[in-house]
Amino acid sequence: MLWASEFQPVYFATLRLLGVEPFRFPFLDIHGVLAAAECHRLGIDVYLSNPCDVENRIQTYSPLWLVVTPSSWGPLDTARVGLILDLLSILSLAIVIRPRSTAEIVVFALATFSPMTVFALERANNDIIIFLLILGGALLYLVPRPYRLCSYALFLIAGLLKYYPLVLLVLMLRERWQRVLLLATIAIATLILFGISFRTELGHLLTNIPPAPYFTNGFSAADLPYGFAAAMPDQLFISHAVIALCLLTALAANALVRARQNLRLLASTEIDWTQREESCLVIGSLLLTACFFAGPNMDYRGVFFLLVLPGLVRIRQSVADPAVTRWLSWMIVATLFIMWKEFLRRTLYALLDYVPNEWLRHLVEFSFWLGRELVWWRLIAGLASIVILCLWRMPLTKDSVAGFRRLAASSLGRF
Numbered sequence: 001m002l003w004a005s006e007f008q009p010v011y012f013a014t015l016r017l018l019g020v021e022p023f024r025f026p027f028l029d030i031h032g033v034l035a036a037a038e039c040h041r042l043g044i045d046v047y048l049s050n051p052c053d054v055e056n057r058i059q060t061y062s063p064l065w066l067v068v069t070p071s072s073w074g075p076l077d078t079a080r081v082g083l084i085l086d087l088l089s090i091l092s093l094a095i096v097i098r099p100r101s102t103a104e105i106v107v108f109a110l111a112t113f114s115p116m117t118v119f120a121l122e123r124a125n126n127d128i129i130i131f132l133l134i135l136g137g138a139l140l141y142l143v144p145r146p147y148r149l150c151s152y153a154l155f156l157i158a159g160l161l162k163y164y165p166l167v168l169l170v171l172m173l174r175e176r177w178q179r180v181l182l183l184a185t186i187a188i189a190t191l192i193l194f195g196i197s198f199r200t201e202l203g204h205l206l207t208n209i210p211p212a213p214y215f216t217n218g219f220s221a222a223d224l225p226y227g228f229a230a231a232m233p234d235q236l237f238i239s240h241a242v243i244a245l246c247l248l249t250a251l252a253a254n255a256l257v258r259a260r261q262n263l264r265l266l267a268s269t270e271i272d273w274t275q276r277e278e279s280c281l282v283i284g285s286l287l288l289t290a291c292f293f294a295g296p297n298m299d300y301r302g303v304f305f306l307l308v309l310p311g312l313v314r315i316r317q318s319v320a321d322p323a324v325t326r327w328l329s330w331m332i333v334a335t336l337f338i339m340w341k342e343f344l345r346r347t348l349y350a351l352l353d354y355v356p357n358e359w360l361r362h363l364v365e366f367s368f369w370l371g372r373e374l375v376w377w378r379l380i381a382g383l384a385s386i387v388i389l390c391l392w393r394m395p396l397t398k399d400s401v402a403g404f405r406r407l408a409a410s411s412l413g414r415f
Contacts, residue, residue, distance in 0.1 A: 019115035019342035020122055021217075027082025027124035029300075032057050034078060037069035047204035060208045061126065062161050063201035064194075082124035089121060089128050092135055096280060097310055104313060107332065111309050114339035116302035119217075125300045126162070133158040134165060138283050138307070141171065142274060149183070156187055160194055167290040168283060173394040180396060212296030215369060217342050220296045221380075224373035225251060231366065255381040262385035265327055269319055273390050281311020282390045285383035292380045299342065305335055308383065327382070334379045341372050 002011035003026055015022040025031075035053035036046045044051065046059040046066070052075055059066070073081065093112060099105045111117065120128055137154035140147060152172060159166030169187055172180045195202065212218050214227030225247035229240040271278055284307030291297045309332065316328035337344070348368055352361045391397060 015118070015122060016346075018113075018118055019340070019344075019346050020119045022122055025078075026122060027078050027086075028055075029126060030082045030085060030124035031075055031078040033061065033065055033069065033126055034073055034081065035075045036061075037066050038074040040066045041071060047201065047208060058208050059201075060205060060210070062163065063198040063205075064160050065126070068161075085124050085128050086121045088132060092132060093306065095135065095139070095276075096306055098277075107313060107336070108309065110336050111306060111339055114302075114336070115342040116299050116339045117306065119298075119342075120300035120303045123300060125298075127300055127303060130158050130162045130165060131303055131306075133161075134168070134283060134287070134304075135280075135307070137168070138280050139276075141174075141283075142276060142279055149179075152183055152187070156190060160190075164287065164291050164294060166191075167286050170286070170391065171283075173391055173396040175396065177396055177399070212298075217299045218296055219292060219299070219302070219338075219376055221248070221251070221293045221377075222296070224370070224377065227369070227373070251377055255377055255384070258378060258381040259385040259388065262327065262382055263389060265324055266385065266389055269315075269321065269324055271315060271318075271389075273393070275314070277311040277314040279311075280307040281315070282387060284308035284311075285387045289380055289384045289387060292376070302339060305339055309335055331379065331382050334375050334382075337375060338372075338379060344368075345372075 002008065002014070012022055032050075032053050032055070036050055036057075036059050039046050039050050039052040042052075048058060050056055050058050054075075097108045097112070099108050120131075133154050137151040137158070140151035140154065142148075152169060155165055155168040155171070159169070169184075172183050175183070212220065214220075214223045214230060222244075225244040226240075228247055229244035232240060232243060273279060273282060284304045287304045288302075288308065291301055312328055312332050312335065316325055316332070319325055319328070345368060349365065352364055355361050355364075
């Protein structure tokens with residue numbers, strides 16, 4: 001409304017105050033998808049040039065976007081398509097977020113209006129489409145067979161469009177091994193066919209993905225070790241690559257230790273993974289953990305925290321163990337901190353403009369960045385432990401472990 005009216009300065013000022021850097025018009029990312037599809041229809045190789053795009057951004061998304069985008073849609077439809085996507089996303093929150101108290105309303109409102117969520121909506125990034133597909137899959141995942149099997153189809157479609165949702169196929173462990181074998185065969189065959197059909201385009205994509213800086217509004221497992229190494233003086237006797245690799249190893253080892261501690265803490269906690277909030281928690285945790293370790297991600301991918309937060313809140317309400325309650329409270333606070341980190345960073349930097357000592361300003365800025373990255377690692381360790389706990393308690397996992405133990409006991413009995 002602000003953009004369409006005479007209050008565009010208020011539009012820009014509000015977004016910047018929130019911690020979101022707006023483009024000169026809304027829905028820039030879906031504009032890029034529509035522009036690439038139009039140029040592709042005109043016979044232009046969008047992996048080399050995209051003059052239909054206002055920023056001339058070359059194609060970095062799955063080639064499937066060029067196929068599934070309706071032929072009647074183009075850059076002129078940016079406002080209409082972006083608005084529809086945003087409205088669908090806002091309406092879908094009624095499915096994910098179901099507050100039961102005033103405190104929950106406050107927590108969920110903070111997540112809903114966070115810079116991460118608003119950034120995704122302001123850009124109308126295609127991660128919103130992935131979010132809607134995965135949410136549909138999450139709802140189908142809760143229903144009885146055979147309808148539940150459609151959830152894996154939605155996860156697979158989302159994976160073909162953006163790759164990282166393929167990790168959700170591990171949720172097939174809920175099924176019996178015969179059904180898992182059939183589903184896995186179908187998924188592998190689909191991926192092979194996809195790779196063969198788009199082998200040339202996929203080769204271009206690998207070279208088109210731009211490197212992401214370590215100090216921007218994104219997240220990745222590489223940000224802390226490689227960003228820390230990049231901040232070191234060049235005169236050191238050891239190379240920055242070695243420093244980064246050592247730090248990455250230490251961080252990964254620490255995350256494994258923390259995940260193991262979290263699993264011990266949650267071992268006696270009974271969690272009903274068939275409930276909506278708990279199921280969405282596992283799905284969101286899987287996605288965020290996979291994205292964190294797979295490569296650089298822009299902040300709009302943090303929209304999947306909207307799947308995580310309600311589950312954390314619901315489990316916290318149901319447990320009686322004070323230690324588990326404290327840990328879940330920390331996870332909730334850490335999630336909100338990460339979702340609001342850009343607002344906090346910009347606010348801090350604005351205050352530091354009044355500090356005359358330049359060295360002190362740089363020290364505070366670096367300390368905030370370091371603390372933010374450490375929170376990321378600890379939060380991901382917590383989400384990973386939730387995923388492991390859920391997968392460990394799935395029927396196929398239990399049957400496999402029981403079968404392995406019987407086989408081991410039988411083998412030992414022969415000796």
